[in-house]
Amino acid sequence: xxxxxxxxxxxxxxxxxxxxxxxxxxxxxxxxxxxxxxxxxxxxxxxxxxxxxxxxxxxxxxxxxxxxxxxxxxxxxxxxxxxxxxxxxxxxxxxxxxxxxxxxxxxxxxxxxxxxxxxxxxxxxxxxxxxxxxxxxxxxxxxxxxxxxxxxxxxxxxxxxxxxxxxxxxxxxxxxxxxxxxxxxxxxxxxxxxxxxxxxxxxxxxxxxxxxxxxxxx
Amino acid sequence: xxxxxxxxxxxxxxxxxxxxxxxxxxxxxxxxxxxxxxxxx
Numbered sequence: 001x002x003x004x005x006x007x008x009x010x011x012x013x014x015x016x017x018x019x020x021x022x023x024x025x026x027x028x029x030x031x032x033x034x035x036x037x038x039x040x041x042x043x044x045x046x047x048x049x050x051x052x053x054x055x056x057x058x059x060x061x062x063x064x065x066x067x068x069x070x071x072x073x074x075x076x077x078x079x080x081x082x083x084x085x086x087x088x089x090x091x092x093x094x095x096x097x098x099x100x101x102x103x104x105x106x107x108x109x110x111x112x113x114x115x116x117x118x119x120x121x122x123x124x125x126x127x128x129x130x131x132x133x134x135x136x137x138x139x140x141x142x143x144x145x146x147x148x149x150x151x152x153x154x155x156x157x158x159x160x161x162x163x164x165x166x167x168x169x170x171x172x173x174x175x176x177x178x179x180x181x182x183x184x185x186x187x188x189x190x191x192x193x194x195x196x197x198x199x200x201x202x203x204x205x206x207x208x209x210x211x212x213x214x215x216x217x218x
Numbered sequence: 219x220x221x222x223x224x225x226x227x228x229x230x231x232x233x234x235x236x237x238x239x240x241x242x243x244x245x246x247x248x249x250x251x252x253x254x255x256x257x258x259x
Contacts, residue, residue, distance in 0.1 A: 011246055035225065041230065090241050091242065094237045204245065207249045208249060211249070
């Protein structure tokens with residue numbers, strides 16, 4: 001089985017599982033008393049944010065490996081991960097305001113977490129614009145790697161922003177040292193969604209990498 | 219708090235789920251078409 005077909009299969013399975021997550025979240029997961037149904041936006045918003053951050057982390061790590069080893073496969077992988085990360089960032093940045101509007105009373109606020117995640121989205125975009133602007137493949141890969149590493153540096157600030165700054169954004173529910181701050185039924189749905197979004201990331205990246213490998217659109 | 223006091227925020231939830239599905243399915247289609255164009259060339 002070719003890499004492209006493998007990626008397609010993983011994506012197809014992930015999308016089926018995502019359908020299952022939708023059913024579980026909408027039908028079988030209890031409604032939160034204070035936020036109402038808007039709280040269920042968490043089950044797509046938080047995992048999409050996770051996948052976007054995973055994508056940026058992979059871009060950064062692959063960029064470091066590229067700069068050390070000069071292997072173009074790392075550059076190609078970083079490029080694939082950046083494009084996939086843009087898609088997940090878009091999900092994160094559209095579902096977040098849809099939760100914020102009924103809960104905070106505003107679509108957007110220039111709070112530290114929101115501003116930093118918007119910066120991450122612009123870094124994904126900038127990374128790809130840069131790749132499109134530099135014709136020389138070797139220079140393109142080196143410049144892009146520097147942007148990718150800057151994105152990696154941004155990640156801890158995004159995760160810790162709710163602790164470092166006074167923000168409106170909720171604290172982590174699962175990714176924290178103490179026990180999850182939600183009932184088990186909600187945590188199971190959230191963790192399942194994390195797993196499915198991670199698998200979806202893998203499927204997308206494999207496909208995108210396979211396409212880049214053929215076209216040399218690294 | 220009684221169940222009647224639960225905020226009616228279902229519309230926002232439905233919009234978020236639809237938008238997420240559209241973006242992810244849309245990107246799947248884009249990758250599928252690019253992959254198919256690759257195998258034809």
